[in-house]
Structure formats: structure tokens, C-alpha cells
Amino acid sequence: MSEAPYLTFDLDTPGVSRGHLVIPGGTxxxxxxxxxxxxxxxxxxxxxxxxxxxxxxxEGPIVARRLIKWLPEAQTCGRVIVLPVLNPLAVEAWSRxxxxxxxxxxxxxxxxxxxxxxxxxxxAVSRVLLPMADTVFDLxxxxxxxxxxxxxxxxxxxDPDLMAxxxxxxxxxxxxxxxxxxxxxxxxxxxxxAQNQGKVxxxxxxGGGTVGADNLAIYEAGVRNAFIALGLIxxxxxxxxxxxxxxxxxxxxxxxxxxxxxxxGIFEPRCSVLDExxxxxxxxxxxxxxxxxxxxxxxxxxxxSIVLAVASGAHVEADKVVALVARPLKK
Amino acid sequence: MSEAPYLTFDLDTPGVSRGHLVIPGGTxxxxxxxxxxxxxxxxxxxxxxxxxxxxxxxEGPIVARRLIKWLPEAQTCGRVIVLPVLNPLAVEAWSRxxxxxxxxxxxxxxxxxxxxxxxxxxxAVSRVLLPMADTVFDLxxxxxxxxxxxxxxxxxxxDPDLMAxxxxxxxxxxxxxxxxxxxxxxxxxxxxxAQNQGKVxxxxxxGGGTVGADNLAIYEAGVRNAFIALGLIxxxxxxxxxxxxxxxxxxxxxxxxxxxxxxxGIFEPRCSVLDExxxxxxxxxxxxxxxxxxxxxxxxxxxxSIVLAVASGAHVEADKVVALVARPLKK
Numbered sequence: 303m304s305e306a307p308y309l310t311f312d313l314d315t316p317g318v319s320r321g322h323l324v325i326p327g328g329t330x331x332x333x334x335x336x337x338x339x340x341x342x343x344x345x346x347x348x349x350x351x352x353x354x355x356x357x358x359x360x361e362g363p364i365v366a367r368r369l370i371k372w373l374p375e376a377q378t379c380g381r382v383i384v385l386p387v388l389n390p391l392a393v394e395a396w397s398r399x400x401x402x403x404x405x406x407x408x409x410x411x412x413x414x415x416x417x418x419x420x421x422x423x424x425x426a427v428s429r430v431l432l433p434m435a436d437t438v439f440d441l442x443x444x445x446x447x448x449x450x451x452x453x454x455x456x457x458x459x460x461d462p463d464l465m466a467x468x469x470x471x472x473x474x475x476x477x478x479x480x481x482x483x484x485x486x487x488x489x490x491x492x493x494x495x496a497q498n499q500g501k502v503x504x505x506x507x508x509g510g511g512t513v514g515a516d517n518l519a520i521y522e523a524g525v526r527n528a529f530i531a532l533g534l535i536x537x538x539x540x541x542x543x544x545x546x547x548x549x550x551x552x553x554x555x556x557x558x559x560x561x562x563x564x565x566x567g568i569f570e571p572r573c574s575v576l577d578e579x580x581x582x583x584x585x586x587x588x589x590x591x592x593x594x595x596x597x598x599x600x601x602x603x604x605x606x607s608i609v610l611a612v613a614s615g616a617h618v619e620a621d622k623v624v625a626l627v628a629r630p631l632k633k
Numbered sequence: 634m635s636e637a638p639y640l641t642f643d644l645d646t647p648g649v650s651r652g653h654l655v656i657p658g659g660t661x662x663x664x665x666x667x668x669x670x671x672x673x674x675x676x677x678x679x680x681x682x683x684x685x686x687x688x689x690x691x692e693g694p695i696v697a698r699r700l701i702k703w704l705p706e707a708q709t710c711g712r713v714i715v716l717p718v719l720n721p722l723a724v725e726a727w728s729r730x731x732x733x734x735x736x737x738x739x740x741x742x743x744x745x746x747x748x749x750x751x752x753x754x755x756x757a758v759s760r761v762l763l764p765m766a767d768t769v770f771d772l773x774x775x776x777x778x779x780x781x782x783x784x785x786x787x788x789x790x791x792d793p794d795l796m797a798x799x800x801x802x803x804x805x806x807x808x809x810x811x812x813x814x815x816x817x818x819x820x821x822x823x824x825x826x827a828q829n830q831g832k833v834x835x836x837x838x839x840g841g842g843t844v845g846a847d848n849l850a851i852y853e854a855g856v857r858n859a860f861i862a863l864g865l866i867x868x869x870x871x872x873x874x875x876x877x878x879x880x881x882x883x884x885x886x887x888x889x890x891x892x893x894x895x896x897x898g899i900f901e902p903r904c905s906v907l908d909e910x911x912x913x914x915x916x917x918x919x920x921x922x923x924x925x926x927x928x929x930x931x932x933x934x935x936x937x938s939i940v941l942a943v944a945s946g947a948h949v950e951a952d953k954v955v956a957l958v959a960r961p962l963k964k
Contacts, residue, residue: 320925320926337922337923337924337925338925339925354922357948358947360899360947360948363899363920363922364899364901364920367920367925367929370925386922386925387922390922390923393899393922393948394897394948395948396778396947396948446777446778447727447777449845513901513902513945514780514902514945515902515903515905518901566725568691568694568695568698568724570695570844570849571844571845571846572846574846589694589695589698591668591685591694591717591718591721591724592668592721593668594651594668594669594670594698594701594717595651598698614844614845616689616691616727617688617691617724617725617726617727
């Protein structure tokens, strides 16, 4: 029989609390304590903010730390729980998955109490924190090998009412991109578990590469906008500036919108995220590296669309996704 | 007795040749063939251009591929050998070191014929290609967790004449930064082996994060400038534009210019590369993630200097370098 995960403090305590979510030990390692911040101002929205779900996406933990700094001055009602780093083992290793068990935390929700450490983290979050919130913001980035605009995303949700509320919440971030993302690898994601409990879940994404001041400011502004929309803080929501633009658009993308590498090689991007491309426009070039006689291969847009994500800086195998396009969401 | 590495074609053949540098097999794996391009226009400079020394620095291989495309039209004399990917095993794994033996190719030169695969690559390059060149350009990047301006770099060289020629060659790239980099981890680097043979060796660097069209254009322009300076091609060398600036500066940096993390955590940059900072200016903030009670720690410039490199997007242990500053080179 496993021990149960627990919080070291009472979430009902008024005002600011700091403590830990304790993940019981297992056969693979001992107990793990995740720092948790909570600010309880009584009646109102109940929000859970998480970062560090993947260990090489560190804008989320930085924005979560900033939040903890200004929230005590700003929050007027409700309860906010902030867990800046969901998976410290992956963060310390700058690794998407947990090195100890090789698992992707965002594919094994709701977790298992008697599983390996990643499954125990998911179990603790699902059982201890998730029931205390009606809305969840999980702060991701797109990782080091992709370029991606600052975005609030969701997957399609079967329940049309929850879907509509989720898209409205995502749009309230006022980030350059709101995205409904249909893909085939959603089993075990944190959002599925939360949505099954009727909660509004928004996953923020952006990238790529290094963490920069400009991108952090956009990310933080988006989170602040969402707090305003929820009524947790007062203020005026504003579109942050991204590449000289102050606006946002809502797009959808499907598995058929994935552009794939025709051969192994290095992908060189020839467009930028949020570029509009027409059928036949050059999106990038695949350079085979195993032969200098092999010509580099142009990868072109299959139809008029908007470039959503561009792979860069990595060698790809054949038939791997190197770019993703999208189109305006039909509501 | 090991087999000897060899080229599948004769470098003395006039005009364009394409073939492979064959690395003999060993106990760890079989033979490896690295694609090599050569363009022989007779008398003149003898240049070797290499990329993909580290597997997660892929701008070099892309620029090398571009070079192969325009060089046949442009080169007027001399001989250029291009090896776009020195370490295909690392490139395919998007890994700095070779996964098979864990070795950093740029720390085990001149290699060993009877060593593991990384040592055999170094041995083949040192014995087969290096003697055929008087000048070497090794095209690196700064990897995914650093921001670094486009730069042509060298380490300090004991021989003052070779040092002066190397700095002149590096400055001929006209990149935003020419850097003399003194650090304590140079044993086994490719440049040391080349310099010991009296060759001019320039290591280009830049970063970070994703591979983008703007940065590739700067990198390619720098290489082109250096080809013009060598007299291999005709044309006018021009400073590429980097952050609205069209100029270059020559700096030096020493081990004492490394700013280190005072604690484990996530480093948030608060300055940009090539910013001038005064003593006490904020360079970045270290956010401890193991406790939310621990205050974030400001990291400030120890003296007036120029920011050279900024870590970003990675969790760091205590006492790890998070930023590097520099000062104008005293010639």
C-alpha cells in the first residue's frame, strides 16, 4: 500500500501560503517535495497555475515566479495555487522527459500512486491539487528545436459548452495566437484529465530556443490578461506586441496540416511563424547530409494557410514533422 | 593493426570532386563515410572548411551546403575542401557529444587510429585533410542554451606571428564580434592541433536556440567575406547587419570574466549580447526553484564590460557559468 501524496499546508488558510506538495517515495526513489504557493482571498474563481511540466520548457517556471511576486499585491478575490515546477527531475536535467523513468509527464495523467516517480507526480497533482481548481493554466514552451508564436492552446473537446468556454478563456490571454490543436497523441495529457472533470484548461505555448526578455514579457502579459478576464485581479487587458503586431488570431490545425521531411537531413526554415503562405510557397529546405550529390529538397505549402510552427536547429529522420500550418477556426 | 583512413577521390583532380572521407571501423562500430566536397582551381590558398563538429550546432552544416552550391561559380584559384558534417553520429542525435562513446570530438584531437569512433574521426581529419590545408574554418554555433552574437573566434596562441595572422583572418569575416577567448578547457581542441602545425584556424560561433534565416544570412556573409580576404573569390566584403548595426568589434575574454550562478536554479537573462554594462548593472536573475521562500538572486556586472554570452533556457547547478563578459582586445 502506497502512502498518499499531501500538501504541507492548508489551502483554506487566508492570504499567502507557501509549502510543498509531497510525492511519496517508491521503489525508484525517495519522497519528492514540489514547492507550492497559494493565495486565498475567499470567494471567487479557483485557479491552478503549473509550469515545468516538461523539463526543457523553462519560460513557464520563470513566469510563475514572477506571478508569485506581484500576485499578493494584485489579487482581489478567489484562490490561486501556483506550482512553478511540476517535474523538477526533468527541469534539472533540461530534459523533456524524466531521466529516471524515461516518462513524459504530460502523457501519463492521471498517473498512478504505485507507479514510477513521474506517474506519482501526476497522481499527486490529479488527486491533491486538481480538485481544488475550476480553471488550470499549464505553462509550456515549444522546446529548443522549434519556432512557435506565443499562444494559448487547447485540443478539441467533445462537450461543446466546455469547448466554447475553453476557447473563450484561451482567447482572453490575448496572445498573438489562440490555437485549437487536433493531434493524435493526446492520451494521458494533463488537459484531458482536467477536462474530464469539467474544468477549463488552457495550455500556453511558445518558442523557440533561448529564453529572452521580450518573449517572457509577452508570456507574462498574456497570463496577466487571463487573470483579469477571470476577475482575479483588476486592470485592463492589452494585446502584447509581437513582431510589430498588436493583435491576436484564433486558428485550428489538424494532423493533415503537418508538413513532413521527405528524407533524413537538416531542415532549414525559409519562413517565419504566423507568415501567410500560398500553395507552393517555400516553407523550408531539407538538406540531406549523407550525400553531397543529393540535391537539397524544397518543402512547400500544400495550400493557402498560416505557418504555425517551424522546426529548426535539429537533424530529422525521414517522415518527421518539420512544419505545421493552420487556418482560421470555424466557430 | 588498424586500417588507415582515406579519401575516396584524389584532391589533386582539377575542378569539383565529391566523395567521402572513410573512417575505418573499430571494435565499437563499422566503417563510417563522411561526405567531402573539394574544388581545386590550382595554385592559391588551401582552405579546409568543416561543420558539425558538435551535433547540436547545425548552422555550420547548412552554411557549408550553401557554400558548395555557389563556390563552383565563384572560386577563382586555390583549393577548398568542405566537410559539412564532421560528426554525423552526434548530428543525427542532436547531441554535443557522440552518443556511442560519449566523447566531445573537439576535445580529443588529434585523435587515435585505434581509439573509439570519435577518436578515429579526429585521427582521420588530422591525418588526411589537415595536411592539405593552410587555413581552417571550423563552423560552430553556441548551442541551444546560450545567446551569443555571430563571431569569429580564436584562443590565445603562443607564437605571436601566428596569433596576429589568426586575428587578422578572424577579423576578415567582418562579423559583429571577433573574439580572443582564453579559457582553461582547450586541451584536445581541433584548433590546437591545427595551430601546432602552423595553420591559421578560425572557429566561427553564434547562437542561440533555433536556426533562423537572418542568422544564417549573417553567418554565410561572414564566411564569404573570409573567402574574399583569402583571395579565393572576388567581390567586396561587407559587414552584415546585426541588430540594426553594421560594424564589428574585437574583444578578449578570460576565465575571470565568467559570471557564475550563486545557487542552483533557472537563469533569466536581463540583458542582450553585445550590451555594454557598467559595474553593478543587472545581467540576469537566478531563480531558485527548490524553495519559493528563497528570493531570486540578481547577478550583476563586476565591472564595465561588454556582454558576450548569456545562458538561457536551462536549469543550472551552483557555480556554473551563466554569462560571459569581455573587453576590447589590447593589441
